[in-house]
Amino acid sequence: xxxxxxxxxxxxxxxxxxxxxxxxxxxxxxxxxxxxxxxxxxxxxxxxxxxxxxxxxxxxxxxxxxxxxxxxxxxxxxxxxxxxxxxxxxxxxxxxxxxxxxxxxxxxxxxxxxxxxxxxxxxxxxxxxxxxxxxxxxxxxxxxxxxxxxxxxxxxxxxxxxxxxxxxxxx
Numbered sequence: 698x699x700x701x702x703x704x705x706x707x708x709x710x711x712x713x714x715x716x717x718x719x720x721x722x723x724x725x726x727x728x729x730x731x732x733x734x735x736x737x738x739x740x741x742x743x744x745x746x747x748x749x750x751x752x753x754x755x756x757x758x759x760x761x762x763x764x765x766x767x768x769x770x771x772x773x774x775x776x777x778x779x780x781x782x783x784x785x786x787x788x789x790x791x792x793x794x795x796x797x798x799x800x801x802x803x804x805x806x807x808x809x810x811x812x813x814x815x816x817x818x819x820x821x822x823x824x825x826x827x828x829x830x831x832x833x834x835x836x837x838x839x840x841x842x843x844x845x846x847x848x849x850x851x852x853x854x855x856x857x858x859x860x861x862x863x864x865x866x867x868x
């Protein structure tokens with residue numbers, strides 16, 4: 698319906714429907730259909746301390762923790778039903794752990810590097826050889842791992858057994 702000056706006239710009831718419809722549609726805008734925040738691909742900041750042969754370092758970068766079904770065919774094989782892979786690194790140190798969900802948890806494999814001055818200790822990724830070689834305790838999202846592993850340092854041709862400790866909290 699049009700009034701004498703050519704404008705469209707909308708009856709009162711229809712106007713109310715248009716106002717309600719407009720308010721309802723504003724809640725369904727394109728902005729409302731997008732996720733609140735995109736997941737971050739960078740590791741979350743957390744605390745990690747690594748120690749080899751009485752030399753300790755706090756890793757300043759974030760910690761990345763991912764869990765997946767244990768792979769018995771992995772090298773080294775993963776135990777339990779679920780394995781948590783924990784990694785953290787900065788310019789002076791790096792840590793990589795594969796921890797089972799067993800009770801108590803066990804470390805299936807580990808790797809550590811630590812640079813102290815001009816010396817770099819390297820424990821390449823290796824399986825745990827015995828139940829007493831590496832011990833792990835878990836409290837919430839915090840893991841404390843102690844043990845020994847085969848490590849090499851510059852100037853040495855053979856690997857030797859070295860003690861280590863790791864304290865890491867997953868985000």
